[in-house]
Amino acid sequence: MARSKGDKIVADEATASDSQARASGEKALGLWGDTWRRLRRNKLAVVGMCIISVFLVVGMATEIANIAGVNLAPYDPNQVDYKLSPTGLGSPPSLTHPFGTDYIGRDIFSRCLVATRISLIVGVIAVAIAVTMGLALGPVSGFYGGAIDAAIMRLADVFFAYPYILFVLLIMTILGPGFVNVFLAIGILSWATYARLVRGQILSIKTMEYVEAARAQGASDLRIIFRHVLPNSMAPIYVSMAMGVGGAIVTEATLSYLGIGIQPPNASWGKMIADYVTYFQAGRWWMLTFPSILLVVTVFGFISFGNGLRDATDPKLKE
Amino acid sequence: MLAYIVRRLFQLIIVLVGVTIITFIIMFAVPGNPARLLAGKDATPAKIALISHNLGLDRPLYVQYYKFVVRLLHGDLGQSYAVRQPVMQMIKQNVGNTAQLAVAAVLIEMLGIPLGVYSALRQYSFWDTALTTSALVIWGIPVFVLGVFLEQFFWVTLPHWVNSWFGTMWTGLPQTPGRNVWLIFPGSWTSVGALVLPAFTLGILEVAYISYMQRAAMLEVIRSDYIRTARAKGLSERKVVLKHGLKNAIIPVMTIAGIDLGALMGGAIVTETVFNRPGLGLMIYNAIGARDLPVVSGGVLFATLVYVVANLIVDIAYAYVDPRIRLGE
Numbered sequence: 001m002a003r004s005k006g007d008k009i010v011a012d013e014a015t016a017s018d019s020q021a022r023a024s025g026e027k028a029l030g031l032w033g034d035t036w037r038r039l040r041r042n043k044l045a046v047v048g049m050c051i052i053s054v055f056l057v058v059g060m061a062t063e064i065a066n067i068a069g070v071n072l073a074p075y076d077p078n079q080v081d082y083k084l085s086p087t088g089l090g091s092p093p094s095l096t097h098p099f100g101t102d103y104i105g106r107d108i109f110s111r112c113l114v115a116t117r118i119s120l121i122v123g124v125i126a127v128a129i130a131v132t133m134g135l136a137l138g139p140v141s142g143f144y145g146g147a148i149d150a151a152i153m154r155l156a157d158v159f160f161a162y163p164y165i166l167f168v169l170l171i172m173t174i175l176g177p178g179f180v181n182v183f184l185a186i187g188i189l190s191w192a193t194y195a196r197l198v199r200g201q202i203l204s205i206k207t208m209e210y211v212e213a214a215r216a217q218g219a220s221d222l223r224i225i226f227r228h229v230l231p232n233s234m235a236p237i238y239v240s241m242a243m244g245v246g247g248a249i250v251t252e253a254t255l256s257y258l259g260i261g262i263q264p265p266n267a268s269w270g271k272m273i274a275d276y277v278t279y280f281q282a283g284r285w286w287m288l289t290f291p292s293i294l295l296v297v298t299v300f301g302f303i304s305f306g307n308g309l310r311d312a313t314d315p316k317l318k319e
Numbered sequence: 320m321l322a323y324i325v326r327r328l329f330q331l332i333i334v335l336v337g338v339t340i341i342t343f344i345i346m347f348a349v350p351g352n353p354a355r356l357l358a359g360k361d362a363t364p365a366k367i368a369l370i371s372h373n374l375g376l377d378r379p380l381y382v383q384y385y386k387f388v389v390r391l392l393h394g395d396l397g398q399s400y401a402v403r404q405p406v407m408q409m410i411k412q413n414v415g416n417t418a419q420l421a422v423a424a425v426l427i428e429m430l431g432i433p434l435g436v437y438s439a440l441r442q443y444s445f446w447d448t449a450l451t452t453s454a455l456v457i458w459g460i461p462v463f464v465l466g467v468f469l470e471q472f473f474w475v476t477l478p479h480w481v482n483s484w485f486g487t488m489w490t491g492l493p494q495t496p497g498r499n500v501w502l503i504f505p506g507s508w509t510s511v512g513a514l515v516l517p518a519f520t521l522g523i524l525e526v527a528y529i530s531y532m533q534r535a536a537m538l539e540v541i542r543s544d545y546i547r548t549a550r551a552k553g554l555s556e557r558k559v560v561l562k563h564g565l566k567n568a569i570i571p572v573m574t575i576a577g578i579d580l581g582a583l584m585g586g587a588i589v590t591e592t593v594f595n596r597p598g599l600g601l602m603i604y605n606a607i608g609a610r611d612l613p614v615v616s617g618g619v620l621f622a623t624l625v626y627v628v629a630n631l632i633v634d635i636a637y638a639y640v641d642p643r644i645r646l647g648e
Contacts, residue, residue, distance in 0.1 A: 044455060157330070158337030161627050163582045165589070166603070166619045173607050173615055174345055250461045254589055257463050260607060270461075277467055281475060292464045299459035307455065307531075 045308020051301025129187025134194025246302030427522025435533025581629025
C-alpha cells in the first residue's frame with residue numbers, strides 16, 4: 001500500500017479534517033496540503049517566506065560564486081581604497097556605490113553581500129548540527145525511556161541551565177574566535193531544544209494505535225521510529241528550525257559584535273555594526289544602517305515564517 | 320506540594336553537579352597552561368612547575384575536580400589573572416548594578432501584558448494587526464542594534480534637535496553611569512539616567528515577546544468552555560476578561576518574565592557592553608578580552624546559579640497556582 005508522506009497524520013486529526021472536508025465538499029488535503037493552505041492566508045508568514053527566499057537565493061549565489069572563485073559583488077569586499085574615503089570618514093551612497101563606502105574605502109554593498117553568505121552558512125549549518133544531534137538523542141530517549149532517557153534528559157537539563165548567550169561565550173573563549181567555531185558552538189549548544197521536543201512528541205505518539213499496529217505486524221524498533229513516529233512528530237521541529245536559523249543568525253551577529261565571532265577582514269553584519277558604531281555617531285549613517293537593516297529584516301523573516309508555520313500546524317487553531 | 324518541591328530541589332542538585340562538571344571540563348580543555356599564563360612570559364620551567372604545583376595542576380583530574388567543588392562550596396571562585404582579585408569579590412561589586420538593570424527591564428516588559436490582552440480581545444482588528452506586526456519586527460532586533468540606534472537618538476540626535484529648536488543647552492540623558500547605583504531613588508539622579516536607556520532597550524524587546532505570548536495565551540483561554548459559561552451566566556465582560564480570562568492566561572507569561580529576570584541577572588552582557596555600563600556582563604566581557612578565565616568561568620557559574628534558582632522559583636510558583644503541574648507526573 002503506497003502512501004504519500006502527507007497522508008501520515010495523527011489518527012484523530014485525520015478523521016477530523018476528512019469529515020470536515022467531506023462536509024464542505026472539498027477535496028481532502030493531507031497535513032502539509034492543509035498547512036500550506038493556512039500558511040498562505042497568513043500575510044506575515046508570506047512576507048517572511050519572501051524574505052527567506054531572497055536571503056537563500058542571494059546567500060547561495062554568493063556561496064556558489066565563492067566556491068567557483070568568482071566575485072559576484074560589484075567590488076572586492078576587502079579592497080581598501082583611500083581615494084573613496086578622502087577624509088577617512090567614507091563616502092555616502094552614490095550610483096557607483098549604492099550603500100556608500102567605509103572609512104578605508106571598502107564598498108559597503110559588497111561587504112553586505114558577502115556577509116549574507118556568512119549568515120546563511122552559520123544559520124543553516126548550526127541548525128543542521130543541532131537537529132542532527134537532537135534527532136539522534138531525542139527518539140532514543142523518548143522511545144526507550146528508563147535509564148537512557150533519564151541520562152539524556154538530565155544532560156539536556158544541564159545544557160538548559162546555562163544562560164544561552166553566556167554558554168556560547170564560554171565555549172567561544174575556549175575554541176577561540178573564527179567562522180567554523182561560531183557555527184560549531186551554536187550548533188552543539190542547541191541540540192537540547194530539539195532533543196526535548198522530539199522526545200515529548202514521541203511520548204505522546206508512541207501510545208497511538210497505529211504504532212501499536214506496526215508493532216503487532218512485527219516492525220522493528222528502528223522501523224517504527226523512522227517510518228511511523230518521526231514523520232508524525234516533525235511539525236514542531238520544523239517550526240523550531242525556522243526560529244533556530246533566525247536565532248543562530250542573531251547569535252553569530254552578537255558574537256561578531258563582541259569581537260569573538262567572524263574575524264577581520266571578513267565581513268559579517270554583526271562585525272560591520274561593531275566596526276562602524278563610532279562613524280555612525282559621527283553622523284556617517286550609511287556604514288551602520290545597511291547591515292543593521294539587512295540583519296533585522298532577515299531575522300524578522302525567519303521569526304514571522306516560524307510563527308506562521310506554528311499557527312498553521314497547530315490543530316487547536318483549526319477552524 | 321512539598322513532595323514536588325523536594326523532587327525539584329533534587330533535580331536542581333543534579334543539574335548543578337552537571338554544570339560544575341561541564342564548566343570544569345571546559346576550563347580544563349583550555350589551550351595553554353594556566354601556570355604559564357600566571358608565571359609571565361619569560362619564566363623558567365622550574366617556576367612554571369612550582370606554580371603548577373601550587374595550583375594543584377599536577378594532580379589527577381578527579382582530585383582537581385574535587386578541590387574545585389570544595390572551593391565552590393566555600394564561595395571561592397578563584398583569583399582573577401588580570402586584576403589579582405578574588406572573583407567572588409568582583410562579582411559582589413558588580414551584581415548590584417546588574418540586578419537594578421534586570422529588575423527595571425522586567426518591570427518595563429510587563430507593559431506587554433495589557434498590549435497582548437488588548438490584541439487578543441480585538442483579534443484581527445487594525446490595532447491587533449499593527450501590534451502583532453510590530454511585535455514580530457521588534458522581536459527580531461538584536462539587542463546591540465537597538466541599543467546603538469537608541470543611544471544615537473537619545474544622546475546625539477534628540478539633544479541636537481532640542482538645542483536647535485529651543486536654543487537651550489541640553490546634553491541629553493545623562494550617560495556616565497555612577498558607581499553608586501545600588502539604590503534607584505536614594506542614589507544620585509545620574510544613576511537613574513544611566514539606567515533609563517539600557518533598561519528601555521532590554522525592556523522594549525521583551526515587551527514585543529511578552530505581548531505576543533500574552534496574545535496567544537489569551538486567545539486560547541477566551542475560546543475555552545469556562546469563558547463561555549462565565550458569559551452565559553451573565554457576568555460583566557470586564558469580570559469575564561479579568562477574573563476568568565486573564566487570571567488563567569497570565570500564568571505562562573509570568574513564567575517567561577520570571578525566567579527573564581533570572582537570565583538578565585547574568586545575561587545582560589550585550590546591553591552592558593553597548594552602553595558601557597558596569598555590571599556582571601561587562602565584567603565577563605572584559606575578562607574574555609583579557610583571556611582572564613577564572614573571571615569568565617566564575618561569572619558564568621554565578622549567572623547560571625542565579626538562572627537555575629530563578630527557574631526553580633518560577634516552577635514552584637507555577638505548581639502552586641496550577642495544581643495540574645504538581646499532580647501531573
